Structure formats: C-alpha cells, structure tokens
Amino acid sequence: MTHDPILRFRRFARSVTTEVGALDESFLGRGRSLGAARVLNAIGHGRTDLAELRAYLTLDSGLLSRLLRQLEAEGLVRLSQSPLDARARIAELTETGAGEFAAYEDISNDRASSLLARHPKPEALLAAMDLIASALGQDRIVTEERDPRDDPSVFCLNEYYAELGRRFSTGFDVNLSCDPQATDLIAPRGAFLVAFSDGMPIGCVGVKGNGGPIAEIKRLWIAPSARGLGLAKRLMTQAEERAQTLGIQTLRLDTNSVLPEAIRLYRSTGWTEIDRFNDDPYPDHFFEKTL
Amino acid sequence: MTHDPILRFRRFARSVTTEVGALDESFLGRGRSLGAARVLNAIGHGRTDLAELRAYLTLDSGLLSRLLRQLEAEGLVRLSQSPLDARARIAELTETGAGEFAAYEDISNDRASSLLARHPKPEALLAAMDLIASALGQDRIVTEERDPRDDPSVFCLNEYYAELGRRFSTGFDVNLSCDPQATDLIAPRGAFLVAFSDGMPIGCVGVKGNGGPIAEIKRLWIAPSARGLGLAKRLMTQAEERAQTLGIQTLRLDTNSVLPEAIRLYRSTGWTEIDRFNDDPYPDHFFEKTL
DNA sequence: GAATTTATCTGACTTAGGTCAGGCAAATGA
DNA sequence: TCATTTGCCTGACCTAAGTCAGATAAATTC
Numbered sequence: 001m002t003h004d005p006i007l008r009f010r011r012f013a014r015s016v017t018t019e020v021g022a023l024d025e026s027f028l029g030r031g032r033s034l035g036a037a038r039v040l041n042a043i044g045h046g047r048t049d050l051a052e053l054r055a056y057l058t059l060d061s062g063l064l065s066r067l068l069r070q071l072e073a074e075g076l077v078r079l080s081q082s083p084l085d086a087r088a089r090i091a092e093l094t095e096t097g098a099g100e101f102a103a104y105e106d107i108s109n110d111r112a113s114s115l116l117a118r119h120p121k122p123e124a125l126l127a128a129m130d131l132i133a134s135a136l137g138q139d140r141i142v143t144e145e146r147d148p149r150d151d152p153s154v155f156c157l158n159e160y161y162a163e164l165g166r167r168f169s170t171g172f173d174v175n176l177s178c179d180p181q182a183t184d185l186i187a188p189r190g191a192f193l194v195a196f197s198d199g200m201p202i203g204c205v206g207v208k209g210n211g212g213p214i215a216e217i218k219r220l221w222i223a224p225s226a227r228g229l230g231l232a233k234r235l236m237t238q239a240e241e242r243a244q245t246l247g248i249q250t251l252r253l254d255t256n257s258v259l260p261e262a263i264r265l266y267r268s269t270g271w272t273e274i275d276r277f278n279d280d281p282y283p284d285h286f287f288e289k290t291l
Numbered sequence: 292m293t294h295d296p297i298l299r300f301r302r303f304a305r306s307v308t309t310e311v312g313a314l315d316e317s318f319l320g321r322g323r324s325l326g327a328a329r330v331l332n333a334i335g336h337g338r339t340d341l342a343e344l345r346a347y348l349t350l351d352s353g354l355l356s357r358l359l360r361q362l363e364a365e366g367l368v369r370l371s372q373s374p375l376d377a378r379a380r381i382a383e384l385t386e387t388g389a390g391e392f393a394a395y396e397d398i399s400n401d402r403a404s405s406l407l408a409r410h411p412k413p414e415a416l417l418a419a420m421d422l423i424a425s426a427l428g429q430d431r432i433v434t435e436e437r438d439p440r441d442d443p444s445v446f447c448l449n450e451y452y453a454e455l456g457r458r459f460s461t462g463f464d465v466n467l468s469c470d471p472q473a474t475d476l477i478a479p480r481g482a483f484l485v486a487f488s489d490g491m492p493i494g495c496v497g498v499k500g501n502g503g504p505i506a507e508i509k510r511l512w513i514a515p516s517a518r519g520l521g522l523a524k525r526l527m528t529q530a531e532e533r534a535q536t537l538g539i540q541t542l543r544l545d546t547n548s549v550l551p552e553a554i555r556l557y558r559s560t561g562w563t564e565i566d567r568f569n570d571d572p573y574p575d576h577f578f579e580k581t582l
Numbered sequence: 583g584a585a586t587t588t589a590t591c592t593g594a595c596t597t598a599g600g601t602c603a604g605g606c607a608a609a610t611g612a
Numbered sequence: 613t614c615a616t617t618t619g620c621c622t623g624a625c626c627t628a629a630g631t632c633a634g635a636t637a638a639a640t641t642c
Contacts, residue, residue, distance in 0.1 A: 005417055009403035011489045012420035013314070015428040016307045023304070033598060051619070063600060065621055087608045087619045112300035119426050120519025126296055128419035129303035135410050137306040198302045228411025324628060342589070354630060356591055378589045378638045 019111075026107050030100070032074075035059075037104060039067045040076060040093075044101035048090045049082070076100050130200075130225035137197045138229055143238055148185045148192040148206065156194060156204035160221035167258040168282070177282050180208040180218050190215060191242045195226075195235055202226040205235045207243045207251075215243055217253040220262060232265055244291050251291065254283030310402075317398050321391070326350075328395060330358045331367060331384075335392035339381045340373070367391050421491075421516035428488045429520055434529055439476045439483040439497065447485060447495035451512035458549040459573070468573050471499040471509050481506060482533045486517075486526055493517040496526045498534045498542070506534055508544040511553060523556055535582050542582065545574030 027037045038057055047053050054064050068091060071077040076097035082088035093101055116122040146153050164172035185192040190209035194201050202223040209215040217239060222232050243251055252274070255262050263285055267273075271287040318328050329348055338344050345355050359382060362368040367388030373379035384392055407413040437444050455463035476483040481500035485492050493514040500506035508530060513523050534542055543565070546553050554576055558564075562578040 005407055005413065006400050006403045008417050008420060008424075008491070009407065010399060011491050012424045013307075013311060013399075013403075014489050015424040015431075016304075017311050018431070019427045020304060020308050020311070035599065060600060060602090061620060062602085062622075069621095085609075085619080089620070108301060108304075109297050112297045112304075115426065116296055116300065118429075122296065125422060125426055126299050128422045129299060131416060131419045132423065133299075133303045133306040135406060135416055136310045138409075140306075140309075198305050200299070200302050326629065351630060351632090352590060353592075353632080360591095373589095376589080376639075378636095380590070 023108065023111055026111070027104060029107075030103060035063070036067050036070055039064065040071060040097065040101055041104055043077060043091050043093055044098070044105070048092060050089050050091065053091065071097070127225065130223070133200075134197055134202060134223070134226040134229065141195055141197045141202070141226075141231065141234075143193050143195050143235065145187075145191055145242070146194045148180075148182050150194075152194050152196070152201035153192055153204060156201050156221055157219060159223065160204070160219055163221065164258075164282075168256075172282065177280050180206065180216075184208045184210065185218075188246060191239070191246065192219075193235060193238055193242065195231060197226065203231050203235055205239045207239050207246070207248070209243075209246060209248060213247070213249040215246075215248045215251055217251055227261075232262070233269065236265065236269060240289070240291060249291055251289045252277060253287050254278060254280060255285050255287070256283050257285060314399065314402055317402070318395060320398075321394060324358075326354070327358050327361055330355065331362060331388065331392055332395055334368060334382050334384055335389070335396070339383060341380050341382065344382065362388070418516065421514070424491075425488055425493060425514070425517040425520065432486055432488045432493070432517075432522065432525075434484050434486050434526065436478075436482055436533070437485045439471075439473050441485075443485050443487070443492035444483055444495065447492050447512055448510060450514065451495070451510055454512065455549075455573075459547075463573065468571050471497065471507075475499045475501065476509070479537060482530070482537065483510075484526060484529055484533065486522060488517065494522050494526055496530045498530050498537070498539070500534075500537060500539060504538070504540040506537075506539045506542055508542055518552075523553070524560065527556065527560060531580070531582060540582055542580045543568060544578050545569060545571060546576050546578070547574050548576060 024034055027034060030037065032040075039053065039059075042053055042056055047056055050061075050064060050068075053059070054061060057064070059067070068077060068079065072079060074096075075094055078092045078094050078097075079089050080092070082090050116125065119125050148154075148157070161172060161174055180190075184190050185206045185208055188209075189211055190207040192206045193204060195203040203221060203226060205220045206218040207215050208218045217236070220232060220235065222235075240251065253266070253271075254277075255266070257263065266287045271289045274286050274288045276283075276286055315325055318325060321328065323331075330344065330350075333344050333347055338347055341352075341355065341359075344350070345352060348355070350358070359368060359370060363370060365387075366385055369383045369385050369388075370380050371383070373381050407416065410416050439445075439448070452463060452465055471481075475481050476497045476499055479500075480502055481498040483497045484495060486494035494512060494517060496511045497509040498506050499509045508527070511523060511526065513526075531542065544557070544562075545568070546557070548554065557578045562580045565577050565579045567574075567577050
C-alpha cells in the first residue's frame with residue numbers, strides 16, 4: 001500500500017508543487033506580479049519577439065500588451081519596431097531591466113544551490129532530476145540542426161566519447177578513430193542534429209557526407225536520462241530525412257557489439273548488415289540503408 | 292556550461308511546473324474552481340476539521356467558509372458540529388461528493404500511471420521521485436508515535452529486515468534475532484516512532500522497555516531516499532526524549548559493523564561502547580547512554 | 583459570573599489573471 | 613490594386629483568489 005507507485009508519484013508532485021509555490025512567493029517579494037515577472041524573465045532569457053513571448057508564456061495578446069506596458073512604465077523594458085516586419089514589435093531589457101532580471105535569476109539560483117548544497121549527494125539528486133525532466137518533457141523534445149562545433153554539440157560529443165570509453169574495456173581514443181571533419185557534418189555535405197529537452201542537449205546524430213551520393217551516420221548518442229523513450233529512433237529518422245534532402249541516396253554506418261541497443265535499432269529499422277568498408281579499429285559491425 | 296547544476300535544476304523545475312499545470316488544467320475540466328477542488332480533495336483524504344483544512348491548504352477562514360458553502364450547495368459536502376467542541380465544524384463527503392472525489396483521484400492517477408507506463412524503467416523513475424521528494428520535503432518531515440503493527444510501521448520494519456538481509460553476507464533471519472514484542476514497543480513500556488515525509492513513511496526507531504529503568508533502542512531504519520539528511524540523528528533524539536518521559540534512565544542498543552553509518556552516529560551523539568549484554572547472534576557492537 | 587479567547591461566519595473590498603470584440607496598420611496574395 | 617490576413621493594441625468585462633473588519637457563539641480563564 002505504502003509502496004503504491006501512484007502514491008509515490010503523487011507524493012512527489014505534492015512536494016514539488018510546494019517548492020515551486022515557494023519560489024513564486026519569493027518572486028512576489030520584488031513587488032511585481034507573477035505575470036510581469038514571468039514576462040521579464042522570458043525577455044531576459046532572449047525571447048524578444050512578442051509572438052514568441054506569447055507562445056512561450058501562453059498569454060493572450062491583450063494581457064501581454066498590458067504587462068509589457070507596465071514593465072515599460074517601470075523603465076525595465078524597451079519596445080521597438082521589428083526591422084523585418086513593421087507590424088511586429090521587439091522587447092529588450094533596459095539596463096535597469098537587466099538588473100531586475102538578474103535579481104530574479106539570483107532568487108532561483110539561490111534556491112537551487114541551497115537545495116543542492118545541503119544534500120549529501122548532489123550529483124545523485126541532479127541525475128534524478130534529469131531523469132524526471134526527460135520523462136516529463138518527452139513531448140517537448142525538439143531537434144535542431146547545429147554546427148558540430150557549437151557548445152551543445154561539443155557537450156554531446158564529449159559525453160559520447162566518455163560513454164565509449166566506459167564501454168570498451170580498452171578505453172576509446174578519438175584520435176585512432178576516423179573523427180569526421182566538421183565541414184563534412186555541415187550542409188551541403190552533411191548535417192549534425194542535436195535533440196534538446198527544455199534547452200538541455202540530450203542526444204545527437206551526425207550525417208557525414210563528401211558531396212557524393214553515399215554518406216555515413218556518425219556519433220549517435222542519447223543521454224542516459226533519456227534512454228528508452230524512443231529518441232534514438234526519432235533522431236535516426238530525422239537524420240535519414242535530412243540526408244535525403246541533401247541528395248544522399250545511400251547511408252552507411254559502423255558500430256560495435258558493445259552497443260547492442262544501437263545494433264538492435266538498426267536491424268529493426270531497415271538497415272542491412274554489410275562487409276567492413278573502412279579500417280577504423282573500433283567498429284565490428286557495418287550497416288547500409290538505401291533511401 | 293550545459294552541465295551547470297543550476298541549469299539542470301531549473302530545467303527540472305520548468306518541466307515539473309508544466310506537468311503540474313497540466314494536471315490543474317484537467318482538474319478544471321470538472322467545472323469547479325481549483326480552490327473548491329482542492330478543498331474537496333483534502334476532505335476526501337480524511338482532513339475533516341475545518342482548522343486542519345485551513346492549515347493544510349493555507350486558506351483564510353473566510354475563503355474556506357465560502358468554498359465549503361459552495362460545495363455544500365452542490366450536495367458534495369455535509370457540515371456538522373464537532374462533538375468535542377460545539378464551535379468547531381466537521382466536513383464530510385456525501386455520497387455524491389465521494390463520487391466527485393473519486394473522479395479527481397482518477398484524473399491524478401491516470402496521469403501518474405500513464406507517465407509510469409510509457410517509461411522504460413518505472414522503478415528507476417519512482418526512485419528518482421522519492422529522492423527528490425525527500426530532498427524537497429526535508430522541512431516537512433514529521434514524526435508520529437505509532438503502534439508497531441500499523442501499516443506504515445510494518446512497511447518500515449520489512450524494509451529494515453530486507454536491508455539487513457542485503458548487508459549481511461549470510462542474510463538475516465528475523466526469527467534468530469530477539470524480535471521485540473509489540474507491547475514492549477508501546478507506551479507505557481516503550482514507544483515506536485515513524486517519520487513521514489508527505490505521508491510516506493521514510494524512517495523508524497523503537498524504544499523497547501520492560502517497565503524498569505533500562506530500555507533498548509531497536510529497529511533504527513532510514514529509507515535510502517532520505518539518507519544523509521540527518522534524519523537518523525533526529526529520530527534518535529526524539530526516541531531518547533520519549534524514553535525520558537516514559538521514566539527510562541538508561542538506554543542500550545546493539546548493532547553490527549555492517550552498519551558503519553549507525554556506529555558513527557552513536558559514537559558522535561554521546562553513546563559509550565559497552566560489553567555484550569545479550570546473546571543475539573547478529574550484533575557485534577553494544578552501546579549505552581545515560582539520559 | 584464576567585472577561586477573554588477561540589472557531590467560525592459574513593459582507594465589503596482588492597487584485598491578478600484572463601477573455602472578448604473591435605480597431606488599426608502593415609504585409610500578403612490574387 | 614484591392615481584399616484578406618497578420619500582428620498587435622485598446623477598452624470593457626468577468627472570475628477566482630485573497631484580505632480585512634466586524635459579528636456570533638461556545639469554551640476557557642480568572
């Protein structure tokens with residue numbers, strides 16, 4: 001009874017609601033309504049178009065308009081016409097606004113770090129949070145095509161290498177493997193896709209092309225907290241679609257038996273096993289798919 | 292940067308807020324305000340005294356009064372005078388009210404179980420939730436004196452035995468150990484304390500007395516998700532205080548070196564090591580403390 | 583038994599949040 | 613070019629939520 005999964009879930013929901021409520025309370029301490037504070041924060045986080053703000057905060061256009069007017073009157077926000085569309089407006093923080101935004105950030109950060117600081121195992125706590133955030137945010141996972149040298153891409157790639165290092169009993173040395181050139185992973189030769197969940201990179205995949213009709217899938221990685229949610233399949237489908245739009249006809253990939261989940265995925269999604277097509281020391285399985 | 296603990300925490304907060312918001316939205320679908328729904332739910336969960344309701348939901352007495360009147364008019368709630376205090380009132384669900392309450396429960400449970408059902412590792416997800424709920428609910432942990440045969444007590448004791456079974460290489464057999472009689476753990480001879488976090492039992496400790504001035508501390512257990520938060524120390528302090536009010540002058544306990552955290556705790560809180568005082572096969576360390 | 587405290591109710595009031603219809607001006611498409 | 617769509621604003625309006633100052637009656641204290 002006490003172990004009932006649903007009771008455990010609901011206990012969790014209750015405790016988090018209380019925590020979030022307390023955060024809202026402390027936001028109120030700055031003498032502004034929660035709505036106005038949310039708008040200020042969204043602008044501070046780089047959401048400048050009014051349409052974008054409205055969509056993100058799910059606000060009625062009238063309501064947003066009024067909240068912005070309020071913030072403008074306080075001297076926190078500057079509104080200007082969009083250079084692209086004279087009907088649209090753009091919101092920016094003034095210097096005072098940036099200061100106020102920083103104050104809200106401090107409140108959030110203080111709560112977060114004090115909770116983490118007084119916990120005996122902050123890393124375990126964070127891992128638990130990642131797991132839950134990925135599970136809850138399943139429907140909000142978005143994929144973006146990125147330069148493989150971008151911050152989030154590099155983060156994914158490093159996690160990928162670290163994972164291989166753990167899986168191969170002999171470790172993994174990037175320099176021994178055929179590390180793809182960044183330009184081969186960027187259109188028009190190829191592409192690099194990164195999956196984000198609420199702004200955090202949780203997976204990636206690369207299409208490495210050479211301008212010809214044959215390209216390779218490289219660097220498929222899914223964050224541990226997001227495994228089992230079908231993200232790998234989704235990323236692979238998107239990579240194949242992107243490859244097609246780049247004019248690629250055949251995709252190949254190499255992999256290793258220390259990655260059985262990956263091999264299972266390829267077998268179940270139309271890939272056929274082929275002979276070795278490179279002399280990279282790490283892989284022992286090779287696949288091909290005609291698009 | 293992407294690995295910044297604070298960003299991870301805030302991503303977590305965002306995703307949970309969205310989930311909780313969605314739950315509230317679906318509550319609204321039953322044509323009642325969130326406030327009224329909260330009151331109905333609290334009554335359904337056994338909170339009958341108005342004062343208790345007010346404290347739990349942090350509602351103004353006027354507001355609660357009005358929400359109750361609304362629920363009463365809908366025929367969901369029956370209000371009656373308290374038999375103990377003619378000023379106080381007691382709220383109960385009518386049959387219709389119980390049906391409505393069940394509908395809200397179903398909404399919550401459906402969300403919970405659908406999330407758990409579509410996750411590849413529901414047990415890991417639940418463990419993560421327990422960990423977070425314990426961390427967030429630190430300030431809301433309450434200790435109650437319970438009959439050791441109560442549901443939550445039995446849950447704790449079973450978890451305790453299972454834990455010992457894992458720690459002892461030879462396993463643990465309750466029948467070989469001196470399992471205390473329930474009556475020795477109930478006032479006036481002794482006491483059994485259970486710590487609850489948002490209704491879930493997360494720790495226990497027993498004072499086993501025999502009517503004389505010497506008693507024993509038994510069955511100190513803390514749920515894995517709540518370890519390191521200082522709960523053991525707190526439970527021990529409360530057990531010692533309770534022992535004192537029961538007229539006990541000296542406390543003893545036995546323990547084993549497979550439980551090093553416990554031994555460290557006893558050493559650091561005024562217990563002195565003494566000679567073996569029983570012939571239980573499991574313990575190898577014995578402590579005493581004069582109150 | 584009088585004074586005080588406690589538990590709740592009532593009515594007046596405020597505020598945040600949100601909806602809706604209509605309006606204006608720029609952009610778009612036939 | 614003209615009708616339509618889009619992006620935003622304005623003012624009127626509504627509701628849930630919450631606060632506050634008494635009022636009432638039972639319980640407690642002196």
